[in-house]
Amino acid sequence: MSLYRNAVWFLSGIHQYTRNGYEAASKDFEPQDLSVSVVGRSFMITGANSGIGRATAMTIAKKGGTVHMVCRNKDKAEEAREDIVNQSGNTEVHVHVVDLSETHKVWEFAEAFKKQHPSLNVLINNAGCMVHKRELNADGLEKNFATNTMGVYILTQTLIPLLQKSRDPRVITVSSGGMLVQKLRVDDLQSEKGHFDGVMVYAQNKRQQVVLTEQWAKANPIIHFSVMHPGWADTPAVSTSMPQFHHMMGERLRSVEQGADTVVWLALSRAAARTRSGQFFQDRRPVAAHLPLAWTRSSAEEVQSFMSQLETLAFSVVQPQPDGELNGPSRPQFV
Numbered sequence: 001m002s003l004y005r006n007a008v009w010f011l012s013g014i015h016q017y018t019r020n021g022y023e024a025a026s027k028d029f030e031p032q033d034l035s036v037s038v039v040g041r042s043f044m045i046t047g048a049n050s051g052i053g054r055a056t057a058m059t060i061a062k063k064g065g066t067v068h069m070v071c072r073n074k075d076k077a078e079e080a081r082e083d084i085v086n087q088s089g090n091t092e093v094h095v096h097v098v099d100l101s102e103t104h105k106v107w108e109f110a111e112a113f114k115k116q117h118p119s120l121n122v123l124i125n126n127a128g129c130m131v132h133k134r135e136l137n138a139d140g141l142e143k144n145f146a147t148n149t150m151g152v153y154i155l156t157q158t159l160i161p162l163l164q165k166s167r168d169p170r171v172i173t174v175s176s177g178g179m180l181v182q183k184l185r186v187d188d189l190q191s192e193k194g195h196f197d198g199v200m201v202y203a204q205n206k207r208q209q210v211v212l213t214e215q216w217a218k219a220n221p222i223i224h225f226s227v228m229h230p231g232w233a234d235t236p237a238v239s240t241s242m243p244q245f246h247h248m249m250g251e252r253l254r255s256v257e258q259g260a261d262t263v264v265w266l267a268l269s270r271a272a273a274r275t276r277s278g279q280f281f282q283d284r285r286p287v288a289a290h291l292p293l294a295w296t297r298s299s300a301e302e303v304q305s306f307m308s309q310l311e312t313l314a315f316s317v318v319q320p321q322p323d324g325e326l327n328g329p330s331r332p333q334f335v
Contacts (some may be wrong), residue, residue: 006181016231017254018232019253019254019258025285027281033035033284038063039064041065041168042065043060043066043068043121044068044113044123044159045068045070045126046070046100046126047072047127047128048069048072048080048126049080051233051256052174052235052260055128055257057260058083058084058088058324061090067090068096069094069095070100072127074095075198081095082120096109096113098099100151101138101143101146101147101156102138103139103151103317104317106151106295110154111158113162114161114162118165119165120166121169122169122170123155123171124174124267126263128202128205129144129241130198130201130237132198133196141313141317142190142192142204144191149205149209150310154315156171158221160216168224169223169224170224172266173209173212173227173261175176175209175229175280176229178199178203181291181296182204182206182207182297183198183207183296184204184211184298184302184303184306185300186309189208199242199243209227210257210289211298211303211306213226213278213280215303216278216290217277218278221277224277226272226277226279229281229282229287231259233255233259234255236255238253244298263282286295
């Protein structure tokens with residue numbers, strides 16, 4: 001990461017990503033955008049038991065939507081579900097226990113969900129992790145990459161046929177402004193080279209999510225794809241993964257509801273559906289996915305290499321059996 005990128009990003013963040021930044025941006029929000037009922041529409045939210053995911057699930061449940069909470073920890077998920085049901089009065093809130101870092105299990109879950117449910121209107125890829133030591137999951141993938149990129153890729157790609165059958169389908173991925181300091185590195189997707197810095201690996205994964213969203217939008221015109229930055233929010237994940245940053249920013253951090261606002265707007269509002277698919281959003285507005293003069297843009301060849309590598313890795317997780325049949329319920333569509 002260049003000093004220039006770091007400096008520009010941080011100065012922008014102080015003005016835009018903080019609580020004050022949200023309050024300034026919200027003056028231009030259209031209140032009627034979220035005056036909607038979503039009864040009969042279904043929403044899947046990963047990482048829905050805490051932070052931005054929980055705030056998003058709460059708002060959608062209050063507006064009558066059917067909520068599928070995809071969470072790693074069953075006890076925390078059930079506790080969150082009970083709270084959401086009690087506050088919203090909506091009992092159509094369901095828990096699915098899935099660890100997004102366990103790649104093969106993500107695919108099995110998505111395949112089973114397709115068979116059990118007739119539709120899915122909105123998928124919200126919110127779950128993420130920031131592991132500061134290089135670890136591999138059971139499928140041999142680096143854990144940050146497995147959760148933040150491969151889990152998102154396999155879950156979304158597997159559910160696309162179900163989304164395509166649904167009314168007004170949308171996919172929202174919660175990225176991070178940290179991706180602005182990273183250029184897509186197609187020669188080291190799993191951070192095997194050089195010093196392992198969990199913060200920068202996370203930022204690289206978030207850049208990967210932005211590229212993925214752009215490519216999905218091109219390939220699937222029926223579905224509205226978007227990726228967003230929630231700003232610097234006071235979430236359990238931030239306090240645990242970045243304690244020094246959390247302490248330094250203190251009361252300048254956004255509330256979880258402020259961090260979740262654009263997720264909710266992208267998931268529910270008619271205004272969001274009218275925007276061009278594939279864009280990067282911040283405070284309900286599409287914004288540039290690159291800093292000026294930061295040299296973070298990728299060539300068409302680099303993007304193609306990235307997508308090809310993801311497809312190859314996805315197939316390697318779902319290994320062919322000796323008789324030619326694939327593990328699991330059906331052949332995956334990773335194209």
